[in-house]
Amino acid sequence: MPTPRVLILRAPGTNCDHETAHAFELAGGAPELVHINQLLEDPSLPSGYQILCLPGGFSYGDDIAAGRILGNQIRHHLQQTLADFKEAGKLVLGICNGFQILMNSGILLPDAESGTSATLTWNDSGKFEDRWVNLATGSENCVFLQGIETMYLPVAHAEGKFVTRDQTMLDTLNGAGQLALRYAPLNGSTDGVPYPDNPNGSELHVAGVCDPTGRVLGLMPHPERHVDPTHHPRWTREGLKEQADGLKMFQNAVGFFAAD
Amino acid sequence: MKLWEIDIYPAPGQPDLVATAVATDASDMGLADNLAISAARGFLVQGELNEEQAERLARELFADDVVERTVVAPVGDPQLQQSPNGKSRLVHVMPKPGVMDPVADSALNAIADFGLEANTVRTLRKFWLGDLPDETLSALTSRLLANDAIEQVVIGPLPFDHLQLGSAYEFDLVRIPIRELDDDGLTKLSKEGQLYLTLVEMQTIQQHFQELGRDATDAELESVAQTWSEHCSHKTLAGRIAYRDENGEQRFENMLKETIFAATQQIRHDLGDDDWCVSVFEDNAGIVRFDDDYNVVFKVETHNHPSALEPYGGANTGIGGVIRDPLGTGMGAKPICNTDVFCFAPPDTPADELPGGVLHPRRVMKGVVAGVRDYGNRMGIPTVNGALYFDKRYLGNPLVYCGNVGLIPRDKSSKEPQAGDWIVALGGRTGRDGIHGATFSSAELTSESESLSGGAVQIGNAITEKMVLDIILEARDRGLYSAITDCGAGGFSSAVGEMGEKIGAEVWLDKAPLKYDGLSYTEIWISEAQERMVLSVPPEKWDDFESLCRNEGVEATIIGKFVPTGRLQLKYNGNEVADLSMEFLHDGRPPVVREAIYQAPAVKPLTLPAAVSIDLNQTLLKILGSLNVASKEWVIRQYDHEVQGGSVIKPLVGVKNDGPGDAAVVRPVLKSHRGLAISCGMNPHFGDFDTYHMAASAIDEAMRNCVAVGADPSRIAILDNFCWGYTDRPETLGSLVRAALACRDLAVAFDTPFISGKDSLNNEFSYEIDGQKQTISIPPSLLISAMGQVADVRRCVTMDLKEAGNALYLVGLTKNELGGSHFSLVEHLDGGNVPQVDIEVAKRTFAAIHAAIQPGCVRACHDLSEGGLAVAIAEMAFAGGMGADIALAEVPQGSEEACNVTLLFSESNSRFVCEVPWDKQPDFEHAIGGVPHAKIGRVSEADRLKIEASNGVLLIDCDLATLKEAWQSPLRW
Structure with a gap:
């Protein structure tokens, strides 16, 4: 199996593209940065890649709402392209703004009758916050999270509060194991996940969601910001770990194709 | 419709x-x-x-x-x-x-x-x-x-039913009969036209046009006013100054050149082949060597006046503007981190005490932080370093310093526009926004500024700038242009004027893309609309350049041509609207001649309150809760400080990621472990005593912050940003020159080059009470920003205590220096000795600390600054979640014996506390060598900070939770 090719989609305002490419490189993938305009011009472009990654940033300034404009562009012009990509058994990863775009585009969760099934809205704190969070995984089949039980990663967003249209939707997603990544208490306590451990007030402390196949994942935390041991905020206290937590996600993605 | x-x-x-x-x-x-x-x-x-x-x-x-x-x-x-x-x-x-x-x-x-x-x-x-x-x-x-x-x-309901913006502009060449004006007429023209030029300058322009035998067009006058503005030419500080202080008189032909620039020249000369400066005080930012492949660039700007009127927009465009500096340096550097320092009046100032035209400091602070946050975060540039200072004299003039560090390939570090190249405008469109920002920044603010200068206030659009950034880095690497600069103050007028200075330029103003109709040719020429860059593109590269821009939806337009005429010629639809010689524009300004006097205020002794009346625990808590010292977590978390994936030492450190780090460390090249440490130093309170020692202390502080995390003291580059009051007053200018002399002395002694700088003068606010003019002048505010280099970031240390039982050392001398200290501030005391820098000891101390950190002898290191030893130890303790037992008996002292209060709270420079594992003590002591130092205590298991006097009395005995709460609560917004 040749090295999996990773299409890292960038748009006006994308800003985590370089470090995300670096993370895929460390994991053994072959990333390339592709501008949304190139993709709109040639929607068949992704067929030459195995992994599509929508990195973090502020696509189109997050004007109107985070990920809204690019999400709509994908809805209007690239729906089929992405459906084909998923159909072909390939992987899609949306990080932070990428997760917001996936939610807005309907790629991750199909629309309910009355509109989108769920959303990522303003943090309860009402502001952008950069802080590290504990995460626990809760999905059997999510390709990216295989072999990972917990991770320690930073979040950096203003609109990351996961809210479903209604309780039924929440229950359905939960029951299907799609609420793949949750915020967990920092001190290991068992009574809930209060702010700031859950940094935005997400329902059921959801930090990441996957599709039923487990091959499409969106998450608010930034795994690409914890791929070197010196990224850890307390490495000067706790020592340099052998492997940084976020790297495993990228290795899982690359390894998924190597294992085939 | x-x-x-x-x-x-x-x-x-x-x-x-x-x-x-x-x-x-x-x-x-x-x-x-x-x-x-x-x-x-x-x-x-x-x-x-x-x-x-x-x-x-x-x-x-x-x-x-x-x-x-x-x-x-x-x-x-x-x-x-x-x-x-x-x-x-x-x-x-x-x-x-x-x-x-x-x-x-x-x-x-x-x-x-x-x-x-x-x-x-x-x-x-x-x-x-x-x-x-x-x-x-x-x-x-x-x-x-x-x-x-x-x-x-x-x-109530909206009173309109359609939206309209701009109406067509009809060309009308405006000539100003400057030749006939008398002095009053010239003064009036300067003021009412918002040119803000002096009478002598106006007379020089008048004479020039008299010699030409014609009147000036408005575009010509504006071009000259922009180019000669304080903002663009730094005419006061780069002017002739006769300076007097207690050591006699000194005359400068060019004050900055003979002090700060000269220091750098001497350092470069002394370093010889080891000179690691690349370009200093030339380009939009200073450039120094980083590694075999890259150089790094650094620039800090201020955006004070616009932020006073519109905090969000002022700060927003302040950070947007300074990012364009590295981007317009050499052939374009990639911005890799931001630093932001703000000065405000206390946020609890009662609303009814505000003079007219002044925004509430709380609103100013929230607006400024939000402005920097929204622009920096959208640009994808981590904001890694900053500081906040509070003083009621910043009420009418808040200060907003924004800085940016960039990374540039070594072979892209210089540029040369060529005759025959197209002049290309890239990025945002030109609008009526920001007219007169360059000249406005030279004016004193008054309660009427809001209505007079609203046009100088703007909102930025970060995504336009991010798109421009993406294009520039790609075009740079493909060699599609020969020079680039930013469109900052003065707009096209400054950008094209500077780029074409040695060649000549012809500009077709009607070609510039506009946001809406109705702009006159002069408005197009001087608009400071944001997110624009000017490039010099060889005609044979234009097609490739244009198509690259088109593919990413960025607008690029040819607006003129560099021509070997030595003239600046502006046209609008074929009509000539300006024709000036580059020589007159750039060299015609009459030198500004100023007097400067410095008279040190008499040293008043500081009388300590009787020992019985003072509860030192309470004093410590008050200092921790004073706004300059208190936690800035509310601000820091709103900034993305980790984007770009190179974060090594974050601004908040410690067991709960919330202690105050000394300097941030980033890895700009992700495949490498070489790093940059970014820090700053500033002490406005010391300036009330002596601006020489204020400046020296700021440099020392910026350096020790860098050194404390592991930066190599022989590879630190620094920047100066002077924000001062009205420098036409000899006393005010004198206090600035004195600070510049300290910059020269310290830089040379430390071998620490200044590589760039900027000044913002006339930061005064005037208003009337009962017909009487009242003026608030800011305190002398010199920000020193430092960029240190770290050979291997895995050797860095942070300030939080790590392990119970480890020894705590104090390095450096504690002297009777409570003047301007935070102890004085919270106890409302006056007088005392302001901290000075013993240059020789300081230099050895920095080297010794570095020598101890490198081999891993140091588990934690913290510099001593605001609040002295007691605050530093308290911060280390609660950041690490570990107590400390300290005895003052061994503290190394200066020649004069110090009392307990002094030992606890003196802000003497060049001091560090180091945590050293027991088994590393001999190595540590060996590395520190002859620098004054002593073991003063140990990290304890208990959750308490205890500090004992030499007579065994416990001066400080406080639990960590109380200390931390005092420090965290004031700005927990």
């Missing part, structure tokens, strides 16, 4: 976050308690849209129907007047026509992507308030909801 309004409210059951924030602010600012308010955001959309289409846009584009509900109707429809909360007073706030509205611009494009037709979009904010008295409503709108400098307020 219909004008639709789409209002978006939180859905039932969802929080109204905007309303909550407004109510909190109204209460905090003393405007209204328990304000009942509902908020909506809205869009005015004008176009050929039917109701179904407008509804579709509301549903699919504008609102999130999981958490929001909408009201969609044509403007004027009664539905839009239906209150959601039963409150009757409706306030609309909208950007004034012509003010940048990035969300509206994006919305317009997004609507087109739906295949629908709209020609104009404007955003609005809507507030529903109770039946408040008009007076309260007016105070709320003007002080909190809207800013008159950029926004318009409509109370």
